[in-house]
Amino acid sequence: MSKRTAEELNGAAPLKGGERPDAMDIDEKPSEMGEFEDEFEDEYESEDEIIEAGVDGRPDAEREAEEAAAMEVDGATGPGTFILGRTKLDPGQTLAPDTTTYKMLHNLSTPWPCLSFDIVRDSLGDNRSVYPATMYTVAGTQADSAKASDNSIMVMKLSGLSKMDGGGDESSDDEDDDEDTDPILESKSIPLTSSTNRIRAHQTPSQDASRAPITLTATMTESSQVYIHDITPHLASFDTPGSMITPQQNKPLCTIRAHKTEGYGVDWSPLHPAGKLLTGDNDGKIFVTTRTDGGGFVTDDRPFLGHTGSIEEIQWSPSEASVFSSASSDGTIRVWDVRSKSRKPVISMQVSKYDVNVMSWSRKTTHLLASGADDGEWAVWDLRQWKPSGTSAAGKPTPIASFDYHKEQITSIEWHPTDDSIVAVAAGDNTVTLWDLAVELDDEESKDTAGVQDIPPQLLFVHYQNQAKELHWHPQIPGTLVATGEEFSVFRTISV
Known part of the structure; x- marks a missing residue:
């Protein structure tokens, strides 16, 4: 629900697969890698009409009452109901966030769009509730094709992330150190010669038990090559004044050249601390790369084959070390066992008639898997x-829940790390939505919501994110989401 002009909105097209966004306005000072934007500065004094978009995309109470009185349609969404992500703004209209619905909200821009990123765990503690907050992330840029040499991996420290003034419940247990701080973005860049399709971070124990874990990144690029970097010194440099990154520290530890086409499937195994990496490409091939005892990397040149379309997403099982799943543009999700000599899937399920762009394996309840498709539907x-492929019981499964609220492709989906009923979804309709699968309406409540049939009761919150592409929950700051698209958003709502 961040502020964007109607002119910018109308010019934004959904992003999918290998499509690249237009270049962003770049500051003339190349050394400034990014900056936070004041979400609430002088734009409030503009003569443009401002629409307040609430948690479910509807206007404020007064306008809602006026529109409800004007509606003549019984039991359907009336023409006056504003639904974020669907209703088009008139010329001169802008969106402004309802600040009372956020505990924290910060936006930041980078020289080039970063359409894939990951959050890096830190040593500041788990279950943090102190503001201002600090976090570390890593992202890969998508520079214009004419300026491919401008691409990089951005290792970032975000600090001074304060709570909204007056935002949230006063009875909250959140702590505040009462410091009047401004948000700060610091970054270190690792040069790349190609744009990033997908990047994922992994931490492995250091050989010296007294030292911090080693943080590795795997970056799948448009060039089809996958680079593994050690970003440990880059992270350490933020908190070590005067430290410098050497050219040698910017070089990859390993370059995987097994893929002949670019891809989007990348995942580190959470159950192999030393490092075990899956990568999948547009040819439907999946390779496994393993870190050796000596610290090197070996890629098995025998691919896993079975998909008839591109690999859009790969994830290791959170509970079984040899099992992983993959989602494809062929509309299937397949489950594999790396111990299989046949390199064929154990289970193949047709879950959509459209491309299955993304999926998320629940870390809390590991028999639950969420998926999102090109038609805007997502399912659990x-x-x-x-049932295993080839058995009489195998066939098209029935989801335990499905939602077609979004009318554009699902671009990212992720389970809440500690609550197996909460799911975050990003879509090509420029929104990030939060869902509570535990919500069920009784008959009386159903009557109360009959006037807005298009709003599922499980929908908790709608956040505006232009060209929304990827999102992640912060694993150590409960309820906090980071999402990327045209810019980054870091936010926490009062509903989660």
Whole structure:
């Protein structure tokens, strides 16, 4: 629900697969890698009409009452109802966030769009509730094709992330150190010669038990090559005044050249601390790369084959070290076992008639898997109901929940790390939505919501994100989301 002009909105097209966004306005000072934007500065004094978009995309109470009185349609969404992500703004209209619905909200821009990123765990503690907050992330840029040499991996420290003035519940347990701070973005760049399709971070124990873990990144690029970097010194440099990054520290530890086409599937195994990496490409091939005892990397040149379309997403099982799943543009999700000599999937399920762009394996309840497709529908599956390929019980499964609220492709989906009923979804309709699958309406409540049939009761919150592409929950700051698209948003709502 950040502020964007109607002119910018109308010019934004959904992003998918290998499509690249237009270049962003770049500051003439190349050394300034990014900056926070004041979300609430002088724009409030503009003569443009401002629409307040609430948690479910509807206007404020007064306008809602006026529109409800004007509606003549019984039991349907009336023409006057504003639904974020669907209703088009008139010329001169802008969106402004309802600040009372956020505990924290910060936006930041980078020289080039970063359409894939990951959050790096830190040593500041788990279950943090102190403001201002600090976090570390890593992202890959998508520079204009004419300026491919401008691409880089950006290692970032975000600090001074304060709570909204007056935002949130006063009875909250959140702590505040009462410091009047401004948000700060610091970054270190690792040069790349190609734009990043997908980047993922992994931490592995240091050989010296007294030292911090080693942080590795795997970057799948448009060139088809996958680079593994050690960003440990880059992270350490933020908190070590005067430290410099050497050219040698910017070089990859390993370059994987097994893929002949670019791809989007990348995942580190959470159950192999030393480092075990999956990568999948547009040819439908999946390779496994393993870190050796000596610290090197070896890629098995025998691909896993079975998909008839591109690999859009790969994820290791959070509970079984040899199992992983993949989602494809062929509309299927397949489950594999790396111990299989045949390199064929154990289970193959047709879950959509459209491309399955993204999926998320629940870390809390590991038989639950969520998927999102090109038609805007996302669904939750119980893997216990899926039967091995070739058995008489195998066939098209029935999701335990599905939602078609979004009318553009799903671009990212992720389970809340500690609550198996909460799911965050990003879509090509420029929104990030939060869902509570535990919500069920009784008959009386259903009558109360009959006037807005297009709003599922499980929908908790709608956040505006132009060209929304990827999102992640912060694993150590409960309820906090980071999302990327045209710019980054860091936010926490009062509803989660």
